[in-house]
Amino acid sequence: MAEYYLDFEKPVAELDQKIDDLIEMNSKDGVDHSSEISRLREKRDKLAQKVYTNLSRWQRVQLARYPKRPYALDYIERLCPDFVELHGDRYFSDDHAVVCGIGTVEGVHVALVGQQKGKNTKDNLHRNFGMSRPEGYRKALRVMKLAQKFSRPVVCLVDTPGAYPGIGAEERGQAEAIAKNLMEMAVLSVPVLVVVIGEGASGGALGIGVGDRLLMMENTWFSVISPEGCASILWRDAGKAEIAADAMKVTAQDLHEMGICDEIIPEPIGGAHRDKDLMLDNVRNSLEKNLEFFITMDKDEILNHRKNKFLSIGRNKGFTSQSEVSKNLSMKENLIEKLKLKLKKNNEIIYIGITIIILLIIFLINL
Numbered sequence: 503m504a505e506y507y508l509d510f511e512k513p514v515a516e517l518d519q520k521i522d523d524l525i526e527m528n529s530k531d532g533v534d535h536s537s538e539i540s541r542l543r544e545k546r547d548k549l550a551q552k553v554y555t556n557l558s559r560w561q562r563v564q565l566a567r568y569p570k571r572p573y574a575l576d577y578i579e580r581l582c583p584d585f586v587e588l589h590g591d592r593y594f595s596d597d598h599a600v601v602c603g604i605g606t607v608e609g610v611h612v613a614l615v616g617q618q619k620g621k622n623t624k625d626n627l628h629r630n631f632g633m634s635r636p637e638g639y640r641k642a643l644r645v646m647k648l649a650q651k652f653s654r655p656v657v658c659l660v661d662t663p664g665a666y667p668g669i670g671a672e673e674r675g676q677a678e679a680i681a682k683n684l685m686e687m688a689v690l691s692v693p694v695l696v697v698v699i700g701e702g703a704s705g706g707a708l709g710i711g712v713g714d715r716l717l718m719m720e721n722t723w724f725s726v727i728s729p730e731g732c733a734s735i736l737w738r739d740a741g742k743a744e745i746a747a748d749a750m751k752v753t754a755q756d757l758h759e760m761g762i763c764d765e766i767i768p769e770p771i772g773g774a775h776r777d778k779d780l781m782l783d784n785v786r787n788s789l790e791k792n793l794e795f796f797i798t799m800d801k802d803e804i805l806n807h808r809k810n811k812f813l814s815i816g817r818n819k820g821f822t823s824q825s826e827v828s829k830n831l832s833m834k835e836n837l838i839e840k841l842k843l844k845l846k847k848n849n850e851i852i853y854i855g856i857t858i859i860i861l862l863i864i865f866l867i868n869l
Contacts, residue, residue: 508564514553517546554771560744562753563729565721566700570775574601574616574659580782581607582614588645594674597638599630602645608790613649615642615710616659633666636679639709643683646690655693655793658710661700680709687712693796693804695789698722714808715792716762718754720769725752761815
């Protein structure tokens with residue numbers, strides 16, 4: 503039986519407890535309860551299917567925060583056995599809330615950046631509850647630049663309740679560090695895959711969340727602010743977080759429908775923590791597929807692909823009056839478009855050339 507259950511999981515928890523009790527009785531009194539255990543397991547599986555396939559947005563937010571979910575290092579250690587961690591931002595210090603390094607994923611040399619939460623109180627204090635400081639974002643950017651230098655794709659694992667709002671972090675330029683990452687990640691010449699493995703809250707997530715592909719696990723969320731923060735601002739009541747979650751449409755399913763999320767990675771019934779091996783396999787398969795997509799692209803194609811991805815978000819959704827704009831987006835400019843662009847950039851030369859030709863014609867006529 504799991505050590506921790508959410509409120510909406512209580513019916514499943516009761517059956518799990520009964521199954522555990524019968525298994526314990528089997529070992530103590532020697533009576534065979536296997537048929538009853540099988541019946542209860544079948545009943546439990548049907549109930550779990552019903553509960554977890556009809557989750558509200560707020561329930562998915564709760565599952566994303568589940569304390570037993572796999573964290574960044576759990577994925578890194580399994581996906582990348584040869585991982586070598588790199589420390590420090592070369593400006594101030596090392597931030598333990600952000601894990602960075604290099605390694606190999608399915609035969610592809612990559613740089614990995616992950617936001618790491620703690621698994622107990624001591625570990626959470628060490629990891630600052632997954633809330634990055636400026637030095638964390640600067641360390642992440644340093645490793646991304648290193649990846650670009652050696653033409654390695656970047657994989658970012660997002661899981662944070664937000665950037666750390668402490669006085670020291672603000673004094674060292676928290677906003678500037680996040681803004682610079684947004685700017686630099688937008689123009690990296692290597693593929694960037696962003697995987698949301700838990701919470702994707704605010705600028706804290708965006709600081710490592712700009713990429714060519716946004717992959718989100720089934721029970722995760724990604725938003726400009728947490729539901730509690732939104733409820734506190736709008737209604738002065740964090741207790742209305744469930745209403746805020748519905749209004750903001752924060753889940754992977756919502757973002758996929760809006761064209762922001764590129765792929766939803768399925769989770770086991772009950773969440774990623776229920777079957778970590780299956781979850782790791784799903785993430786591995788998704789990364790392998792998406793890395794393969796970019797393997798034949800050159801730098802210009804990668805940058806054009808990223809540009810077009812972000813330009814296409816919101817088209818025909820009320821954010822622009824130019825409904826035909828999206829049709830003109832393409833991965834590479836064709837020869838005619840390139841020629842037009844060159845002509846526009848060299849207007850003065852064209853005018854001078856036309857003037858010379860006209861003068862020559864006049865001169866020849868007067869001969």
